[in-house]
Amino acid sequence: MEEFYKLSIKEKLKGLKESAFSSLELTESYLQRIKKVDKKINSFITVLEDKAIESARESDKRYKEGSALPLDGIPIAHKDIFCTEGILTTCGSKMLSNFVSPYSSTVVKNFSANGSVILGKTNMDEFAMGSSNETSYFGAVNNPWKRNYVPGGSSGGSAACVSAGLASGATATDTGGSIRQPAALCGLTGIKPTYGRVSRYGMIAFASSLDQGGVLTKSAEDAAYMLKAMSGHDPRDSTSLNVDVPDFVDEINEDIKGLRIGLPKQFFSMNLPNYVEKSIDESIKIFEKLGAQVEDVDLPHIDLSLPIYYVIAPAECSANLSRYDGVKFGYRCEDPNNLDDLYMRTREEGFGAEVKRRILIGTYALSAGYYDAYYLKAQKCRRLVADDFSKAFKSVDFILSPTAPDTSFSLGDKTSDPVEMYKQDIFTIPANLAGLPGISFPCGEHQGLPLGVQLVADNLNESKLLRMAHYFQLNTDWHEAWPEIE
């Protein structure tokens, strides 16, 4: 079939089960499409053709034997931040451009245990630091909806590849919006679960207290399938939550009547483009029509989120990235004169500008004499933001806002102004600070570029978020649109 890629995961599973097609056919069609399309968008760093075909054959065997796994034969892609044993794992950096991981992350293992076929590893901002995928050592990624426009970041490769129909879905990570913002910019559904829902073991750390794995898919229903496979307690991750994982797929059809949506005053008093406001207003109306109640909520400390984030995330990253020193693995400068020279040149040459900027900010924020004023204060303010949400969730089930302040922007547009780039995540960062689950899904377009709406829920309410997005998608068709890329 020519247009395998347009099938939902549910439809693919049905087809595979009924032998309407094989996983090999499905996988080969994706591999062909990657060959044809990816040179235009650069969404993959590594394509695993042979391995994908091999696991597709194994899936087909299991279907024949009647021992198929929950996601058996479904071709997906992994963000190149997830370690994959025996496979190049770069994290978008020159520093790890030669790093073949000796082990697999829990997320990768979970998908393999569910029978997924891995098509390859996707492009990303270097060490997940960026909102446009332009900090990748492996080159920028094009937004499939418009050439020379960014896909968002840091999970830009995962977003672009799913949006262009090069994978059924892709794993991604979100530290300050790196799943939800690219979802919005590429017209996808992206969910960042509760902190601790998805294991961080083998997910290369950027900011440990904020990083959380999740998925990018065409629809909420696809996301439910993916999230179900990847979630769960992991004894290898001490911050992993030891709670049962609901059946996201089953629960997606439950009613949303009576659920309450809160609109934070602070977000709606910003000067947003009118097409963004319009798409949000229309989304609210759709939810109201579906039986949800809408009211205003107050998140008084939410405007502190960006400065808090840009102290805590760099502080954690400054330590997390210390291991890249040229001693044990990864890039090493040539002919170092001595130990200091090895350290300095390896890190000078191996890291890109944005990564270095954040390491410096973080090092500064943790330095003697500055710790209390920056890091400690940021941690205290982080608590205030989390408390704002707790209070709000006493009266509402969700906080609704735009996902990003605007549609995608053109390549190079914001690279010279880091603060402008950081503002991309103004609506998404608060959920990371509070550890809350958030979802973005398509709700409109402007000049051919998608717009997204975000819902944030209280801890462990991913099921509710998926349900809201699913009902929205049953009543809209933004998520069904495909970019014209061939």
Added chain:
Amino acid sequence: MSNWEAVIGLEVHVQLATKSKIFSGASTLFGSPPNTQACNIDLGMPGVLPVLNKEVLKMAIKFGLAINASINSPTQFARKNYFYPDLPKGYQISQLDSPIVEGGFLQIEIGGEKPKKIGITRAHLEEDAGKSLHEEFENHSGIDLNRAGTPLLEIVSEPELNTSEEAVSYLKKIHSIIRHLEISDGNMAEGSMRCDANVSVRKKGSDELGTRTETKNVNSFRFVEKAINHEIKRQIKILESGEKITQETRLYDSQLDETRSMRSKEFANDYRYFPEPDLLPVVLDKKFIESVKSEMPELSEEKKNRLITEYKLSDYDADVLSVDPNLSKYFEEVVTNSSNPKLAANWVMGDLSAFLNKDNLSILDTRVDATNLGTLLARIEDSTISGKIAKEVFEEMWLSEKGPDQIIEEKGLKQVTDSTEIEKVIDQVFEENPTQLQQYKSGKEKLFGFFVGQVMKVSRGKANPEQVNKLLKKRLEE
């Protein structure tokens, strides 16, 4: 010299005797080939995460309870950031605020003076680094990460020690505690217990602290003493010449018996500590602490008191035996097989210790086990052999690892208690030494000892000494 006073604080690093590392499942066994006991976590591979080994909590709590300290709950880990090739992650997971153990003390005693209380500020958990090997490779340094991630308990004293003697006494006390608690083997040669000494001097009577230096990694009791003495002398010399002490880290060179500068304060690291986000604060509830307490073995202080009351040992004997838990355990086993605790203490501290020292063995590797030594002592008590013969038997037991009864039997060492037999020997001795007999009879009574000796010699030590005395006296007075 006399108007100066030293102020010493010690930081003791103790490797905890867990089977696996503090944050990974790799083995902690000492002495394996380089880098064979370092897993992905120990290597600091991208994406790995630490998981706390629960055993280290128990061990640290035991130590805290033993030094009368409070146990912090929650206790929090922190990252200590610095670059070094044997530190794979570029940070060490350690503790800063809320260390597991805080505010304890122990008592030291020096030569009969009244005990001195030494405060222990804190004891915190951390991971050990690997080892850099600078000698093995030309123009290169090797790195062995087997040790990386080995659990350490860092015990920080208050600056309340004033002499090297006190410092060593404090260290020995720590050493005894960790061994009694079985939380570390305390082997200083293998680095299981390491010591950094903070030393400053000030005018006697002053209550201000002088500028201190930190002397790193001194790895024996003797070196601690020498390094501190050297450092005190050096600092006094500098101060007396009117100069100032530089705050710095120094290294003790045991070959030259001197300390030398490693890095001064300006080059000191800013460790940029911050709470470890990969590990949640650890809550230690009362129930858990109580259960750890119930598992705790007897400590040396308690043991000493028990040895005194239960076995009527002298203070000195009880002190010596209670320092090493294995030695006291051996002693108590000896006593169950004999019935004279004082005799057992003398043998364990005397002959046995001498043989162990001679062969450089620990009590655990003794060639005469406690049962056999107990039997030997029982043979002295039931007069089968004399104390002197027992020494001969013991030596044979040590060499042959045979039991005492077998040796006594084979060598015919059984004591002669038959008076006619002894009389025969006396006759022989009198016959062979007529001159001495004459002299004795004419008043030289000092020769009595000579005759005892001769009788014992002729009987090859087997004659019962008491009987020999009695019979000789009788015969000589005839």
